[in-house]
Amino acid sequence: MSQSLLVLNSGSSSIKFRLFSVTPLALQAQGKVTGIGGQARFQVIDAQGHTLLDESLSATISDHQQALDGLLSWGEQHGLMAELQAAGHRVVHGGTEFHQPMVVDHDLLDHLKQLIPLAPLHQPHNIAGIEALAARSPDLPQVACFDTAFHTTQPPVAQTLALPRHLSQAGIRRYGFHGLSYEYVASVLPQTLGATTANGRVVVAHLGNGASMCALHAGRSVASTMGFTALDGLPMGTRCGSIDPGVVLYLISEQGLGVDAVNDLLYNRSGLLGVSGISNDMRELLASDHPHAAEAIELFVYRINCELGALVAALGGLDALVFTGGIGEYAAPVRSRVGELAAWAGIRIDSVANRDHGPCISSVDSAAEVWVIPTNEERMIAQHTCRMLGLSA
16 A cells, blocks of 8 residues: 555635645545535545545534544545555645745644634634644644745735835735645746746736736746735635725725625625626636626636736736636636737737647737646645655655
């Protein structure tokens, strides 16, 4: 039985997982437990895409501990986790202190809990996954990998908000997120784009239910659209993206909304869902003939174009644009429309290559290359975990 490594991405009502062999590092299985807190569903598929399990659980799964217990018990019974060596976790926020992955201990967990106010929708659940696994397997080494860490290479001016200095010293600054996705894409750019372009000026658009963009120079983050929270930047599935802060003040003072109501509005009822009134799923919006669906899509691509302009300015030019994430990888009409709006940058999209999802979708006369590169945050976490613990990979 080969040694294995578990990668977990714990959300509010789900645990997504991937299981890798360690030598060589290769995917063995992946799946998820959804519906935590109610009627849960457990799904597992193998590395070839064959379904190993897909069923609703008869008993209610009340918390992450029960979900993880069920996941690990099933894996052990089917010989998938008999030689489990370690676990790696996606943790959204590392604050100002953690610039690289960290081996989990009590001090680290205490520090991560202090960061919950900076990422209230993600951090508590990331921590819950770590604690649930520690309760079941206290001797299993665990590594926390931070979405914010990749952006710590940005120059100070890109991280600073125009607020009184004491607030910056208190940790109110631009952090940037989706860092594990950007780090993975950056790691494969040399063999995909070639060393010259990969070491140049690249903008990566991570477009999904959560969406952001990042400017890379020589594979390092120099600017990003997300800032203090994952609410900033592009409009997303249900998140508003950048808005005038005065809107928040108006909602409180004139509309009478409390903090919880504003939080719910901006995080859960805005974005593509809010504008369309139909769905937060780009596939449904593209299939709809309702004018509000078209309006939501148009706003999405308009904001991508505007943010592209800002990131190109930060880079001083553009050598390549890369699409990744669920929408970026599969929504050809979105990529096509972004290309049309970005004609100012000399971008030209090849319609046939775009229809076929690339990987290179720019035409020969495009001033900048345009690519579609699937992201793999879980593999990035697995690589970090192996490196931190001295495992072969």
